[in-house]
Amino acid sequence: MTVRRDFKEPARGRPDLVIGRDELVAAAREQLARGGSVLLHGPAGIGKSTVLRALASEYGTSAGTVLRCSATESESHLPFLALADLLGLVLDDVSDKLPAAQRTALESALGGGESTLQRDGLALRLAVLSALRALAADGPVLVVADDLQWLDSASAELLGFAARRLGGTRVQLLSAVRTEGQEYDRHLRSSPPDTLAVRLGALSRAQVSALLDHRGYTGLPRSTVRDIHRTSGGNPLFALELGRALAENPTAPRPGEPLPVPTSLRTLVLNRLEALSDEARRTLLVASAGARPTLALLHAAGRENAEAETARAAELGLLATDPEGPAVRFAHPLISAALYAEAPAQERRAVHAALSTAASDPIERARHLALATTGTDPEAAARLAEAAALARDRGAPSAAASLGLLAALHTPADDEPGPDQRRLQAAEDAITAGEVDLARDIAREVLTRATSPEDRVRAWMVVIEAAGQALGEVDTVYPQVLADAGDDPRLLALVHYQLAWRGLVVEGDFAKGREEAAHAAELAARAGDRRTELLALSFQAQTETLMGHPAAPETIKRALKEPQDPQVTCHHNGAGMARYRWLIMSDELPDARATVSALLREVRRRGMVESEVHFVRLLADTELRSGHCGRALDLARESMRLARDSGIGEMPSAVLASLAEAAGGDVQRALELGREAVELAEQAGDQMYISRGLTALGQAQLVAGDAEGAVASLSRVRELENGFGITDPARGRWHGDLAEALVRIGELDEAQRVVDETRAHALRLGRESMVAVLDRAEALVRAARGDQEAAVAQLTSAQDRLAKLGYGLEEARAAFALAGLHPGRPGPTSYDEAARLFRRCRALPWLRQAEAAAVAGRVEPNPPAPASEGLEGLASMERQVAALVMEGATNREIAARLFISVKTVEATLTRVYRKLGIRSRVDIVRLAAGRRTK
Known part of the structure; x- marks a missing residue:
């Protein structure tokens, strides 16, 4: 034992x-x-x-x-x-x-x-x-x-x-x-x-953030988490020690300063410094304070023996210098941070003073000047504000925010603009950079003392923007903002623009959102605020597009009129976005791709992180509609990584990632992401994205063979969007999937109702691809009712039209449905042809279904009489189920071969028994045996 x-x-x-x-x-x-x-x-x-x-x-x-x-x-x-x-x-x-x-x-x-x-x-x-x-x-x-x-x-x-x-x-x-x-x-x-x-x-930034949260270091601004990740080099122990030091340090580091490094880590990385001379150590301190240290910079800062001193540091493993280039790199970022943290404050200021004249870049010079200066200094503040504007123009909003905070720190209270105005500009830059936690903290601080209506409304706008999709969390803010705005049309325009978003996101009321946006545009025009007017018009145009409102084309033209604000034009809520949405919903896929690609390039150039997250997602959506499922999946995963790293747009990215996984990746992952998107939207109270999340979940359920689940999810989407007043089916494109799922569970009349209701809107708005998708769904209804000839004709036509419009995956799905009407038949209507089209799209989940169906549908060269003989009077689905029972297939095997649920098989068999006047599947087998003995 x-x-x-x-x-x-x-x-x-x-x-x-x-x-x-x-x-x-x-x-x-x-x-x-x-x-x-x-x-x-x-x-x-x-x-x-x-x-x-x-x-x-x-x-x-x-x-x-x-x-x-x-x-x-x-x-x-x-x-x-x-x-x-x-x-x-x-x-x-x-x-x-x-x-x-x-x-x-x-x-x-x-x-x-x-x-x-x-x-x-x-x-x-x-x-x-x-x-x-x-x-x-x-x-x-x-x-x-x-x-x-x-x-x-x-x-x-x-x-x-x-x-x-x-x-x-x-x-x-x-x-x-x-x-x-x-x-x-x-x-x-x-x-x-x-x-x-x-x-x-090393861990990624998102993983370091998760680790810090797990160990209780929660609530750190994303900019701080970014600094921890950079300083630790992704090392979990170093990251946790830095997080602990920040939690224990009552005074946060000044903007632009490295993080405080605890003694435990200083000892770990600096024990090799004892072998360096004092002069060599000062040279390394200069290198640690510089953003991009080079030997030339060290010389300009007065370090005459920089070559020999850095060479010695490299021998000790402190530096990893490039023998072919001028850069001076520390072997680990923590060494640089520890060196800086170890130095006395007076010595640090002296180093920054030297670098404020030695650095060639004006932004770097201004940063060093600020870190060398104590107290208020109007000249230093002005130079920092200029450097922040330069960083903004260069597409570095994160740097602009940091410089703006330094400018505010050195601005005297009676200056114009004052310190709070500069803080608010820094907060707006932080929003652009995707550092929403930092922006919210700055705005809340300003609100504790601001008295002017303009400063207060501007700060409230940052608080609302920082809430992202979770506008319900700041619902109590709006009455206060309206009170602060008074009767100033420029300030009221800002407030009503945000109320438009509230109407859409919190209440799910598209008509109210459109009305508030139109009012905001009118107020902004009266006040001469072109930027807010353009944003409001763009919002109005997108809402009208989604509603199928006839005024949408004219509103888009107004939003695109000159003069334009370059940052609004490329913003994810700007006129460029309104034009993209119109193109994608009007089946102009090549133009939509070109438009969103150009927008993505521009926001990357400008450092607009939030817009980048959304445009990567929209490019993925465009590729998905075009049938480029592999490319769409890569982009959707990139968008998801960006969203999680930045904390921006996680709901929309999860929705698109679910759709992309269902089409070209892992169906189980698609189901997980769909449920995650719904949960996030429900937590945030975002009615619009509850609908979008359910759309993704329903499609994943359909691909996974869970027709009942798909019907439940997509029926809820139908109820929600009817309540929103959305009439354009091109917005969510879930209608054909709902009809197909209803066919699979035998609800043919309800499937036809969905097709009829949706087709009326699609024809009114000229949505050709949606009409073709609905024709595909209607053909499945006809086939299930036994009208095979009409079903074949309708599917063939739908497939041809979808191919011409460039909807590769929808085309392949039509071919797959067509093959289901002729199982085992070679040629253009075969499962092999459907598999070829799915393979071209890299639609792996669909490809696996087509290949399995092709194997199951093979027939011998001289096949026996069809199993369906003697089953006249049954609908197509009923004949297929009965024929498979005659072959000895179990209900589970039938469900797998026909891509329906076991529950649907059982319901179909009940109808077969009633029509044939028999009691059980044993009687069907007897019927088959009797046919074979004739």
Whole structure:
């Protein structure tokens, strides 16, 4: 009888959450599951121990014995210590299974005796190997070894000897070692033959943000998280230490200053500084303060011996200088931050003063001047404000926000513009850069003391903009803003523009949104505020387009009239966007692609992060409609990454990512994203995106074969959009999917109603592609009712029209439906042809369905009489189900072959029984048997 022994570490509460390592952990998990060993490696603090503990906790439960050791640097000189940790507790269980010489040597080594590798080398090596094999004879053994680099040399030698000879046994090694670069090779040579080496790299900004949240450092502005990620280099330990230092530091660093670096990290990275001279250390301090340090910059800042001093720093591993170029780069960003944090404040100011004249870029000179200046200084404030404007023009709104805050810091209270006006400009720049948390904090601070209506309304606008889709969270703001605006038409225009968004997002009332936008445009025109007028007109145009309002084309023309504001023209709520939406809904796919591509290039040039997120998503949508599913999927995933990194547009990006995954990627992922989008929209109270999320979820459910789920989701979309007053079917394009799902569950009359209602609007608005999609859905209704000839004609026509309009995926779906009316028939109406079209689109989920149908529909060269013979009077779907029952297929097999649900199969069979006057599927089989004996 085997006694299970699990010598685990004492319980330490909830295990560490493994963040950002999904692919690596999956690879390690797969390796362990098939009996192999895993070596985790990477630099200090990268998270090896966290991953090791998670894997050991997961796989330790299935092992008969778990042996653990965790070495430390301070104990690495003690011989056999790690071996004692591993085998000390099991020695009594295995000693009687060892030869006498091996047992004596091992007991002496583990008991602190006089055994040495020099005297008992072979006996000890064989003893460790024999002990592990003896344990494996009773069940699987998992050896968990952390920090291999600190193993005492004797234990390392013995463990390596045994590991190399454990092939074919039930002993697995899960270990971790600190390495730089590829130096893990020597540890791999001391591991079992089937060891997988897994290197842990830096975390992304979004992963660092998730890690900080998990450890309780919540509420940090995104700009601060960005700085933590940059300073830590994505190292989780460094990031957490920086987060802790910020949480414990009551005074935040000034804009433009590096983060405070805790003593623990300073000690870790600066111990090599002792080998540098004081002058060399000052040179590195200048380099740490510069944005892009070069040898020329160091010389200009008065560091005459920069070449020799940086060369020495590179020898010590502090710098990674490029011998072919002038750049001076620190080996790790943390070294630069620690150097700066270590320097006295007076020395830092002196360095910035030198750089304020040495730097060639005017923005850099202004930043250094601010950091060299204490107190208010009108001249420094003016130079910083000019630098912020220059950064804004260069497309660097994040830098503009930082410079604007510095300008406000040095602006005297009685200056014009005053410090609060400069703070508000910085907040608006932060909004443009996607740093909404920073913008909100600045605006809230200004509101605590601002008295002028203009400053207050401007600050409220930032607060509302920062809320993004979650406008319900700032619903109480609007009465206060209206009161602050008074009867000033310019300020009222800003407020009514935001009320237009509220009507659309919070109330789901398109008519109210349009009315508020038109009022805002009128007020802005009266006040001579062209920027707000253009934004309001663009909003009005987009709302009218979605509503199918006849005034939409004229409003778009008004929004595109000169004079234009360049930033509004390319903004995701501007006139360019209004034109794109009109093009995409009017089936002008090439022009829509060209328009959104040009907008994306411009916002990237200007650093408009929020607009970039939306335009990447819209380009993905355009590619998806065009049938370029692979390209759409790549763009949708990029949009999702951008949205999560910036915290902007997560709902819209999740919707599009769900649609793209359903069309060209992973259907289960599409379902997850669709549900996530609905949940986010419901939490935010965004009625419009509840509808969009349900649209994506419904399409994913249809592709997954869950027709009932698709009907439930898309029927709710139908109710919501009827309530919104949306009449243009090109907005969501869910109508054909709802009709198809209704056909699959046998609700033919309701499917026809959906087609008829939607076609009337599509014809009125000239939406040709929607008419073709509806024809495809109606053909399925006709086929289910037994009118196969009319269905074939309608599907053929729909496929041709969709091909001409450039809707590749819709064309392929029409071909797939057409093949379903002629299963097994070769030629242009076959499943093979549908598969070819899906393959061209890279529509992988649909391709798998077509290939499966093609295999299922193969017929012999001289086929027997069709199984459907004798089933006259049944509808097409009923005949197909009955024929498959005659072939002996189960309900689940029928559902899989016809891409319907089991529930639909059952309902269809009930109708078959009634029409044929029989009671069960056994009677259908008898009917088939009787036909074969005739």
